[in-house]
Amino acid sequence: MCGITGWISFDRDLTREEADLAAMTATMACRGPDAEGTWLARHAALGHRRLAVIDLAGGAQPMVVDTPDGPVAMTYSGEAYNFTELRDELRRRGHAFRTASDTEVVLRGxxxxxxxxxxxxxxxxxxGIWDGRTDRLVLIRDRLGIKPLYYHPTDDGVLFGSEAKAILAHPLVEPVIDTDGFRELFGFVKTPGAAVWSGMREVRPGAVVTVDRAGLREHVYWKLAVTEHRxxxxxxxxxxxxxxxxxxTRQLVADVPLCVLLSGGLDSSALTALAARAMRERGERARSFTVDYEQRGDFAPDELRGSRDAPFARELVAHVxxxxxxxxxxxxxxxxxxxRAATVTARDLPFGFGEADxxxxLLFRAIREHSTVALSGESADEVFGGYPWFHLPVVQQAAMFPWVTASGLDPSGHPTKLIDPDLLLSTLDIPGYWAQRYAEAVAEVPGPDGEDPHERRMREFCYVHLTSLLGMLLDRKDRMSMAVGLEVRVPFCDHRLxxxxxxxxxxxxxxxxxxxSLxxxxxxxxxxxxxxxxxxxxxxKTQDPRYVTALQRQVADLLSAAHPAADYFDRDALRxxxxxxxxxxxxxxxxxxxRVLDLATWLDVxxxxIKLS
Structure with a gap:
């Protein structure tokens, strides 16, 4: 796993612009603590920060293949779990390999x-691949959007990076948030392709973006489609x-220590059991980690968290x-x-998941002392229909994003309470934003003619979870893990499954x-x-009242200091x-x-x- 960035300019000689590329690349240091590399040509400059996972000695980047018609250079983040098969096929097609890395397989592919x-x-x-044979940049993102990739068109090309901060480090880009960006911040819905920052876009999951002298084009190579289930x-x-x-089995391949995130729930326990069995067969022992909290008083169950994780995790550990x-x-x-400053900086944006971030x-930081790669059960709920609200008729019948309805919201409400209602309902029109985004999302849902209405409704449920909610959760997982140089893999996001x-x-x-059930x-x-x-x-989440007391003290200090973050909230209600x-x-x-503490941190960092209209 790594951090990538680059600059394409058809009107400049980028071999003279190494300082700007270096500044962009430096923002990705946490994603790639093991090595740094840059590659510059007349119209292309690529940067890379490496977290070494496979072929520690041979996978340095940017990686270049020289062809008779020009160089092909790549900066790459991620893992190709089928690289062994692809390498065998490429060898049969005449390619010779200098390394054992999946990076070279992807480049030669x-x-x-x-x-x-x-x-x-x-x-x-x-x-990001610069094809010197045709003077073309090709950006490719995985099907589910596990790894982030942003781009910002310029007058004569494009800037790109794993995170927005890489692009914002370039002097051509002003860090502007406009009204649409604020709607994305406050709306608790992720629009595919939206990047919040004005002028910036996110490569959509399952898409290829190409840039050449003729302009920028996007091609969707994968999306959810309907096939008859027989x-x-x-x-x-x-x-x-x-x-x-x-x-x-595929995702256990690594040349560094690997572990599994275990909550004691069905998803993570399934992965832990499968990983333990596979590793046992090759003479190794799986490693697992569970987060728990020091707190005063006994655990009090609620409708979303009916039991503590630790006892169930221990049962699974004893079993496998x-x-x-x-x-x-x-x-x-x-x-x-x-x-908080570390998590907000990692996200580039406020309004994440607060304490959960x-x-x-902190969990990932502790794990990084022992392992470089971790497997996570993220996305099983979206794939298999696991959230409680999937099964509530009142939520099923509402023409709205299910997690919004499940939060108990009415058209005048919002999941982040105590925000200035005039901002939400007038300036941003969050209810209208929700309605528009939901209508756009369900209009994309494929389905056979004559489908049973309830089956159609639940297909829409699954689709919006996989294309909107999952994007927020994967982004959170990526940012919090890469902030400490930990690679987190998500087996339930395999596109075949x-x-x-x-x-x-x-x-x-x-x-x-x-x-x-399945x-x-x-x-x-x-x-x-x-x-x-x-x-x-x-x-x-912690149930320790001392955590709430600490938040109260910090919010009171923020209000006393008249911090501008409070301008977006109901000050009296906060006080x-x-x-x-x-x-x-x-x-x-x-x-x-x-939210207000996250916002204050973000404004400071x-x-x-901010340009609201």
Whole structure:
């Protein structure tokens, strides 16, 4: 895993612009702590920061293949899990390899197949290739959008990078957030292709962007499509099990220490059990990590978190025999302004997941002391229909993003409470934004003619989760992990699995009357019964009132200092909530504390130019 960046200019000699490229590349240092490289030609400049995972000695970048018609140079982030098969095919086509890295396979694959290489890759990847044979830049992003990739057109070319901060480091780019950008910030919905910063775009998942003297073009090489599902339930369950076994085995390939993130829930336990079995067969022992919290008082279950993770994780560890580590966090770490600054800086944007970002960052930082690569159960809920709101009729019937409806919102509400209502309802018109984005999303949903209305509705449910909510979660996972130089792989995002499960009927996805019926049946034989039958619990949060007290104190200080972040909130409501007893702070107010502190940090760190109309 790495950080990539580049600059294409058809009217300049970029061999004289090394300082600007170096500044862009330096912003990616956390993504690639092991090495740095640049490559400059007259009209192309590529930068790379490397996190060495495969072929530690031979995978340096940018990597170049010289051809009779000109050089082909690449800066690449990610992993191609089928690189062994692709290398064998390329050898048969006459290619000779100097390294054992997947990077060289991807580069020579492009030399052989051009942009059609994207159709052949299995993995997570974001790459920029300068094709000196045609003076063309090719940007390719993986199908589900696991790895980020941004670009910003200029008058004579384009700037690109793994993160917005790489592009913002260039003197041609002003850090402007306009009204549409603010809608993306406050709307809790991720629009594919939107990058929040004015003039900047995100390469959409499953897309190729090409840039040459004729301009910029985008081609979507993959999207969810409808195929008839002919397998019965038993065959479907068996095929899912076979896919998962192949996926996990492929994603265990690394030349550095590897582990699994284990919550004790169905998704992470399935991956841990599969990884433990595969590693045991090759004479190795899997390693697992669980996050937990130091706190006062007993755990109090609620509708989203019915049980603590740690006891179930221990049961799974005893069952499969991993080398296990509990990472325990306390309220002081979670509330540390330095940690918040690190997470907001990593995101480039405010309004992430607050405490959940902080805890994930701290978890990944602790894991990085032991491992360089981790497997995560992210996206299983989106693929298999695991969230509680998937199964609530009131949410199913609402013509709105399900997670928005499930937050108990009415047209005048918002998941981040205590924000200035005039800003939300008048300046930004968040209800109108939601309605427009939702209509655009469901208009894309494929489906056969004559589909049962309920099956159609649930297909829309699955589609918007996979194309909007998943993007937010993958972005969070990528930013928090790469901020500490940890590569996180997400096996449930394998496009073969996503395609297959997307096309199974909803009635089959819930054939036993529960969430994630197909996944549970596919892996039940690998898990303790208590883990296999555990109800879904969302990512844990601390229940320690001292954490809330710390937030209240920080918000009170922010209000006393008249920080401009408070201008976007209801100051009186914030002041009242910050002055009350911590045990009386409502969830809405706690979320507002997180948002206003994130916003203040972002304004201080990034210093954006805000232009609202």
């Amino acid at each position: 492009y030399v052989e197949w051009g942009p059609a290489l994207a159709d052949r890759l299995n993995g997570m990847y974001a790459l 397998d019965d339930t038993d065959t479907t369950v068996a095929h899912i099990g076979e896919l998962l076994d192949d996926i996990v 025999g991993t080398e296990h580590h509990d990472i325990r966090l306390d309220h002081r770490e979670l509330a540390d302004p330095g940690v 902080n805890s994930l960052y 996503v395609e297959y499960v997307f096309n199974t009927p909803w009635s089959m996805k819930t054939f036993d009357g529960r969430e994630k 996944l549970r049946s596919a892996v039940r034989g690998l898990l303790p019964a208590s883990v296999a039958d555990r109800r879904k619990a969302l990512y844990p 009242t909530a910050a002055a009350g007893p911590p045990e009386a702070v409502h969830r809405d107010a706690r979320e507002a504390f997180e 990034r210093r954006p130019v």
